[in-house]
Amino acid sequence: MKHRAILVTGASRGLGAALALRFAAPGVTLHLVARDPVGLARTAEACAARGAAAHTAALDVRDAAPLAAQLLAWDDAVPFDLVIANAGVTGGTPDGGGLEDWATADRVLGVNLLGAVNTVAPLLPRLVARRAGRLAFIASVAAFRGLPDSPAYCASKAGLWAYGESLRARLAPEGVGVTVCAPGFFASDMSRQFSGRHPFELSAEAMAERLAHAIEAGRGRAVVPRRMGYPLRLLELMPSRWADLATRRFRFTVSD
Numbered sequence: 001m002k003h004r005a006i007l008v009t010g011a012s013r014g015l016g017a018a019l020a021l022r023f024a025a026p027g028v029t030l031h032l033v034a035r036d037p038v039g040l041a042r043t044a045e046a047c048a049a050r051g052a053a054a055h056t057a058a059l060d061v062r063d064a065a066p067l068a069a070q071l072l073a074w075d076d077a078v079p080f081d082l083v084i085a086n087a088g089v090t091g092g093t094p095d096g097g098g099l100e101d102w103a104t105a106d107r108v109l110g111v112n113l114l115g116a117v118n119t120v121a122p123l124l125p126r127l128v129a130r131r132a133g134r135l136a137f138i139a140s141v142a143a144f145r146g147l148p149d150s151p152a153y154c155a156s157k158a159g160l161w162a163y164g165e166s167l168r169a170r171l172a173p174e175g176v177g178v179t180v181c182a183p184g185f186f187a188s189d190m191s192r193q194f195s196g197r198h199p200f201e202l203s204a205e206a207m208a209e210r211l212a213h214a215i216e217a218g219r220g221r222a223v224v225p226r227r228m229g230y231p232l233r234l235l236e237l238m239p240s241r242w243a244d245l246a247t248r249r250f251r252f253t254v255s256d
């Protein structure tokens, strides 16, 4: 299905910008949210060059009330038919070692999990009333297995995956679709913060293309690439001691 009124959070750079560009076309209205107005303007300009109308709002997805007010105003003007909750931050074992601290966990859970809830919750009653539209959640393959060096990030993505799966089961009979996405590594500012190996890394554009294809096809789940995500899912079936041993072979630090 072709979508015509699209919200993308985290659209100032990285995957969000690549997804916005991937959907940009004549007749399409894009609504772009992130904190950095300069990055947002850059994405909007690139979308406009492809013939789309693009509107931006510099907002923090953790600020639920102003975010809701902006999304409802946009929806009044052009009702959304695709909402992509993509904004995210990373965190974990800091360079030099040590444990992830409380401030990191608070930021990561606040943006990645509650920020996504803040994005979709105000719009849900309207989508259901219209019996139309699709939500897409950008989780991660980190949703499938807690990794020793990024507990809050894995928890935020596992939570987001579960939230999306719950909504998909609930909303399908009401005419609203949900695609939960679990990307593996792709090149971006975020992936550059990881010190470890980046197996099967794609470009942000290639990842956006594959996720957009799954969204347009109306798929319920998109794990990209599968050879990264499925082994992590299988670890869940192993005894915890073996699974922990396996994950301890994949260590990294995360820079600010």
Ligand SMILES: NC(=O)c1ccc[n+]([C@@H]2O[C@H](COP(=O)([O-])OP(=O)(O)OC[C@H]3O[C@@H](n4cnc5c(N)ncnc54)[C@H](OP(=O)(O)O)[C@@H]3O)[C@@H](O)[C@H]2O)c1
Pocket: 009, 010, 011, 012, 013, 014, 015, 016, 033, 034, 035, 036, 037, 039, 059, 060, 061, 062, 086, 087, 088, 089, 111, 112, 115, 138, 139, 140, 141, 182, 183, 184, 185, 186, 187, 188, 189, 190, 191
């Ligand atoms: N890169 C990877 O390998 C990878 C793998 C799996 C999943 N993911 C997920 O994919 C998504 C996009 O990641 P990326 O690699 O493109 O990251 P990125 O290049 O660091 O971009 C993150 C985007 O999120 C926005 N953002 C961060 N905090 C925000 C906040 N509080 N409020 C509003 N916007 C905020 C950033 O904009 P501002 O800074 O301007 O606010 C930026 O536009 C994230 O959810 C990430 O967890 C990434």
